Amino acid sequence: MTERNQFLRLLLLVARRDYLRTVRRRGFLLATLLLPASMAVLFIISSAVSMNAATAEPGQILLVNESTVALQPDPALAPDVSLLSRSDAEARLADGSAVAYFLVPSTWPSQPRVTIIASEQATTGRSIDALTRQQAEQSEVELLLRVSLLRDAGLPDSTLGQLLTPIDFSAVTTTGEPVTEAALAANFIVPYVFTLIFVLSIFITSGYLLQSVTEEKENRVVEIVLSSIPALPLMAGKILGLGAAGLTQVAIWLGTAVLALPLINQQLQLHVTLEPATIVLAVAVFCLGYLAYGAIFAALGALAAGQREAQQYSSFFGFFAVIPLVMTPVFLSDPNSIIVWALALVPLTAPAAVLEVLSAGSPPWLMIGVSLVIQVLFVGVATVAAGRIFRATVLLYGTRPNLRRIVAAVTARG
Amino acid sequence: MSIGDAPLPVAVNQVWKQFGSTDVVADLSFDLQAGEILGFLGPNGAGKTTTMRMLLDIIRPDRGEITVFGGPPGVRHQSRTGYLPEDRGLYRDVPIIETLTYFGALRGLSTHDAHQRAQELLGEVGLEDALTKKAGELSRGMHQKAQLIATIINEPDLLIVDEPFQGLDPVNATMLKNLLVAQRERGAAVVMSTHDMEDAQVLCDRILLIDKGRRVLYGTVDDVRRAFSDGAVEVVGRDLPLDVEKLPSASHATSYDGSVRYLLADGSSAQDLFRELGDSSAQVERFAVEAPNLAEIFVRAVAGDARAERVA
Numbered sequence: 001m002t003e004r005n006q007f008l009r010l011l012l013l014v015a016r017r018d019y020l021r022t023v024r025r026r027g028f029l030l031a032t033l034l035l036p037a038s039m040a041v042l043f044i045i046s047s048a049v050s051m052n053a054a055t056a057e058p059g060q061i062l063l064v065n066e067s068t069v070a071l072q073p074d075p076a077l078a079p080d081v082s083l084l085s086r087s088d089a090e091a092r093l094a095d096g097s098a099v100a101y102f103l104v105p106s107t108w109p110s111q112p113r114v115t116i117i118a119s120e121q122a123t124t125g126r127s128i129d130a131l132t133r134q135q136a137e138q139s140e141v142e143l144l145l146r147v148s149l150l151r152d153a154g155l156p157d158s159t160l161g162q163l164l165t166p167i168d169f170s171a172v173t174t175t176g177e178p179v180t181e182a183a184l185a186a187n188f189i190v191p192y193v194f195t196l197i198f199v200l201s202i203f204i205t206s207g208y209l210l211q212s213v214t215e216e217k218e219n220r221v222v223e224i225v226l227s228s229i230p231a232l233p234l235m236a237g238k239i240l241g242l243g244a245a246g247l248t249q250v251a252i253w254l255g256t257a258v259l260a261l262p263l264i265n266q267q268l269q270l271h272v273t274l275e276p277a278t279i280v281l282a283v284a285v286f287c288l289g290y291l292a293y294g295a296i297f298a299a300l301g302a303l304a305a306g307q308r309e310a311q312q313y314s315s316f317f318g319f320f321a322v323i324p325l326v327m328t329p330v331f332l333s334d335p336n337s338i339i340v341w342a343l344a345l346v347p348l349t350a351p352a353a354v355l356e357v358l359s360a361g362s363p364p365w366l367m368i369g370v371s372l373v374i375q376v377l378f379v380g381v382a383t384v385a386a387g388r389i390f391r392a393t394v395l396l397y398g399t400r401p402n403l404r405r406i407v408a409a410v411t412a413r414g
Numbered sequence: 415m416s417i418g419d420a421p422l423p424v425a426v427n428q429v430w431k432q433f434g435s436t437d438v439v440a441d442l443s444f445d446l447q448a449g450e451i452l453g454f455l456g457p458n459g460a461g462k463t464t465t466m467r468m469l470l471d472i473i474r475p476d477r478g479e480i481t482v483f484g485g486p487p488g489v490r491h492q493s494r495t496g497y498l499p500e501d502r503g504l505y506r507d508v509p510i511i512e513t514l515t516y517f518g519a520l521r522g523l524s525t526h527d528a529h530q531r532a533q534e535l536l537g538e539v540g541l542e543d544a545l546t547k548k549a550g551e552l553s554r555g556m557h558q559k560a561q562l563i564a565t566i567i568n569e570p571d572l573l574i575v576d577e578p579f580q581g582l583d584p585v586n587a588t589m590l591k592n593l594l595v596a597q598r599e600r601g602a603a604v605v606m607s608t609h610d611m612e613d614a615q616v617l618c619d620r621i622l623l624i625d626k627g628r629r630v631l632y633g634t635v636d637d638v639r640r641a642f643s644d645g646a647v648e649v650v651g652r653d654l655p656l657d658v659e660k661l662p663s664a665s666h667a668t669s670y671d672g673s674v675r676y677l678l679a680d681g682s683s684a685q686d687l688f689r690e691l692g693d694s695s696a697q698v699e700r701f702a703v704e705a706p707n708l709a710e711i712f713v714r715a716v717a718g719d720a721r722a723e724r725v726a
Contacts, residue, residue, distance in 0.1 A: 010489065
């Protein structure tokens with residue numbers, strides 16, 4: 001067997017072992033299945049809420065008028081309102097046939113205040129449904145009161161009708177596609193969630209790498225392994241195996257999203273789509289992001305004296321990764337702004353920045369192209385530097401190499 | 415360098431290694447024959463571990479040449495070498511059989527063969543019931559046995575063991591000693607670093623003592639002891655002085671049941687010491703020149719005794 005084949009065999013051996021070990025972990029399975037499970041739960045909840053919302057219409061509304069303004073029942077405007085005396089209303093509360101009534105006091109309309117008198121039963125254990133119904137009832141009472149005031153002022157019924165007819169606003173795209181409120185919200189939420197998922201998976205996967213290196217160092221296994229396989233193929237094997245584990249996770253998440261999107265679209269009247277090109281680019285960005293952060297994390301694992309210290313270092317780098325997420329409004333308002341360009345070109349913020357512009361619609365392709373080139377170059381430099389740091393420091397147990405030694409390791413030849 | 419057609423398992427020629435501005439290994443040369451145990455001795459920080467890591471290509475020398483089985487050290491020899499580092503362990507949350515199979519596969523065995531061999535060896539050391547136990551669940555003794563199995567799972571031709579008996583309980587230490595001897599008997603070459611001179615004296619065919627990265631002593635145990643044969647004197651008597659300030663010929667004195675063992679100072683002879691004792695108030699009943707043990711030689715060689723040059 002040639003030396004190259006031997007390297008390859010060992011590299012694949014390490015990759016296979018790290019892959020299998022990671023995907024069999026309880027934590028991995030939980031994290032991987034958590035997203036599909038939470039999407040299913042959200043879907044069920046939203047379905048239930050929307051079904052309930054459809055039934056949350058006002059019941060019979062009891063209205064007691066003690067003001068000087070004459071209130072007339074109006075089956076067209078306020079079909080559920082019944083006018084009655086205060087004693088009758090109290091009697092209805094007492095016998096349980098009603099749980100609340102509206103009291104228009106003598107001070108109305110000089111003081112625009114209406115009181116809802118509710119029984120004890122109405123104030124305990126109120127459901128969302130009850131609150132929604134109360135809002136609908138309030139709207140109906142308010143309408144009746146305003147109409148009564150306007151009639152009292154002598155406004156003709158024709159003008160009154162025009163005044164009270166609700167204006168139907170509708171938003172459409174330039175192609176005539178209707179834009180719902182949910183769709184407007186989705187414009188903000190979808191890029192954010194899409195980016196969050198990928199950034200999360202970059203970090204989770206890089207975290208596995210960090211854990212793997214620090215574990216072997218802490219368990220004093222790394223020297224035995226290094227006596228069989230040189231440092232660079234060892235690191236490459238780990239990056240490959242754990243990257244494959246990360247891709248498995250992303251594939252499951254993406255598969256879930258692709259399957260769930262039609263249902264969500266139907267439920268929320270959205271038109272969110274995941275274009276195949278967007279998915280391919282997102283996976284490419286994931287790979288580059290993982291390789292960049294993975295190389296950094298492998299070096300951190302070798303440098304740190306223990307797992308806790310390594311995690312502290314890694315959280316510092318996590319700060320860079322989430323900057324684009326914090327600045328989502330900037331991405332939505334102007335994806336070609338200087339800030340977005342800067343974030344897309346700095347290697348540590350580039351993965352999240354590119355994912356945001358990709359998912360925000362009408363992506364600036366030049367920016368994405370330049371960013372990908374920079375990320376590829378950065379991955380190359382980071383991998384070589386990390387490999388050298390890994391080789392020079394992974395066998396330093398319990399001590400932290402100084403900056404001079406790290407620089408010497410990075411700039412060393414061969 | 416080779417004997418007949420077979421290349422030497424290890425040949426080290428004028429090797430240097432520097433960390434920062436410190437020469438950790440300086441102009442070091444030695445070789446290792448098949449079927450011998452070379453005791454690698456030296457105080458802490460002498461450069462033993464660094465040298466061993468260079469033999470395994472974990473780190474590379476700055477200058478000089480190392481050959482392993484006639485070629486540069488590295489991955490091509492991993493199926494013929496076994497390594498027990500000073501800092502050693504096992505994956506804590508992985509079944510022991512999986513860890514050993516992985517180590518065997520890294521050493522060139524197929525996964526199937528590595529699994530089978532690990533199973534056999536675990537059975538041989540009485541751990542057949544611990545196959546699926548995780549390292550974190552094993553007792554310290556079981557842990558140590560598993561580490562030893564990891565070292566020899568591929569029946570290496572070159573075994574490099576760094577402080578192998580450190581931290582071992584007596585049962586496992588004896589088991590490892592027997593194992594090292596068995597490896598030698600089947601023709602393997604063994605490099606063993608140790609601080610225990612008694613072990614080195616009993617187990618090693620040759621010893622290499624280094625200090626500050628430089629070779630101080632190198633030869634068979636008998637040659638080394640012979641070079642220091644006039645180095646120690648056993649004296650029985652009364653009022654024997656223990657303060658070596660009063661005896662210029664002695665560098666060190668240790669009292670045992672009624673006798674005192676003197677190490678002779680560099681350039682002094684047993685006659686000089688005999689004369690000085692005669693001049694003192696001591697009453698000498700028995701005076702015997704003895705070869706010092708390896709521990710004494712170690713102390714003296716590191717202190718710069720000129721006798722070391724005879725076997726350097």
